Amino acid sequence: MIEREIAESVASSTTPKAVAIFGPCGAGKTTLLNQIVDIQRSRWIVGDLYSGIEALNLKTEADVDALLSSAKTIVIDEAQRIPDIGLKVKILVDRNIHKSWGTKIFLSGSSALDLASDIKESALGRIKSYRLWPLSIGELAKYDSWALVEERLGNLMVFGMFPSVVTDPRGARESLMEYLETMLYKDIFATSIVRKPEQIMHLTKLLASQIGSEVNYDNLSRETGISKTTIVEYLDLLEQCFIIRRCPSYSSGTVSELKKGKKIYFVDNGIRNAVLEDFSTFSSRHDAGALFENFFFMEMLKHNDYEKTFATQYFWRTKATANTKVSEVDFLEIRDAKPYRAFECKLSDKISSTSSTRKFQEKFPNCPISIVTPKNLRSFFDSATARADQG
Structure with a gap:
């Protein structure tokens, strides 16, 4: 395991x-709870079932x-459906305190959308939240080894890091396409703002x-x-359902810097490639650079989230003028x-280093x-190296 x-x-x-675990469907939330909860002394309530409601x-x-x-x-699985x-x-929680029951309460949700907004309004201060992402390369290296991770890296960047895909690489393509068809849009299509499912599917493919x-x-x-207003609503929805992550541009306040730019990455490379129906080998792909960038972005996000580094990710870019070229850092x-x-x-x-990064270094000499x-890649995610770097 x-x-x-x-x-x-x-x-x-x-x-x-209460303790809540949010994350993409299939990231391993239920498996994790099965590992840490005493099954014999627990009660499981499944939000997908009428009996759970x-x-x-x-x-x-x-x-x-x-x-x-x-x-x-008490475990409430797929809690956002309650x-x-x-x-x-x-x-x-309030009754648990008042009566001193000492009962542990766990919740899991494959969509943060309804659950998170409802909790913010009703259960403020009564819940501890965690996010569980698809496997990280650090987790995989602890299970196998860094040598095996490095050997498999090309496939991991094509098929992604969902547990079912990593543990059964032969069935990866079938697993991802089934995920796309039966699970990916389940939470999205259930929301009232999606009136034309084909529109958000078109948008998702364009983003991919x-x-x-x-x-x-x-x-x-x-x-x-799709109207710009609806585009923004759909992007919010895709992010809250753990399909994409937005990366904003960083500005220190100077006129030359891009202030409102956005890049969009997928939470998992495998899902992104399933959307495009392209599982070509990494070495043969025209988009290999973009796949590596997406992969690294998500590995850094997982690392920062799990290690509680309180770091926020941006990209940096200057505006092009008649006399200057664009300077940027990924x-x-x-x-x-x-x-x-x-x-x-x-x-x-x-x-x-390029002239583009040198301009960044001139502006931020201490970064x-x-x-x-x-x-x-290993040097950034080996647990010993990473923790030493944070110190």
Whole structure:
């Protein structure tokens, strides 16, 4: 069993607060809870089932007490499908405190959309949240070895890091296409704002073809025939359902810097390639550079999220003028409102600093730039090296 980075933190979370795990469908949330919860002393409530909804039909204090006393641990899986889940979590936690039941309450959700918004309004201060992403290369290296990860890196960048794909590489294509057809849009199509599913599918395919490039909402609107307002709503939806992540441009306030730019990456390369129906080998792809950039972006996001580095990811670019060329850096991490470190993603280790990155270094002399390639990727995610770097 591949050990997940957040397993210890989730397992050691104590009552009376509820503990929620958000993440993409298929990332391993239920598997993780099965690992850390004593099955014999727990009660599982599944939001996808009518019986699960009925189990949380809490009309009286006696109903609440009966549920809290029914097991030492309550697990609510696919919690976002339970009506008024935020209010129900509030009631359970407050009663748990009042009666000193000491019951552990876990929730999982493959969409942060309804669950997160409801909790913000109703269960504020009563829940500890974690995000579980597809496997990280650090997690995979602990399970196998860095040598095997490096050997498989090309396939991982094509088929992605979902547990079912990593553990069964022969069935990866079939698994990803099935995921796309039966699960990817399940939470999205269930929302009231999606009136024409074919539109958001068209938008998703367009985004998949543009990873690593700056996107323009007006252009997306023209190419899809969707209004700009709806484009923004759909992008919010895709992000909250763990399909994409937006990476904004960073500006220190000077006129020359891009201030409102956006890049969009996919939470998993395999899902991105399934959207495009392209599983060509990494070495033969015209978009290999963009795939590596997407892969590195998500690995850094997982690392920062799991390690609680409080770093925020941006890209940096200047505006083109008649007399100057565009200068840019692929990724920039901001900590405590200051540029902390920057990264340039390259497929070849023979490429060093360019005039573009030199302009960044002139502007931010205290922010080091690292050239990241498939060959040196390990140095950024080996747990010992990474923790030493944070210190």
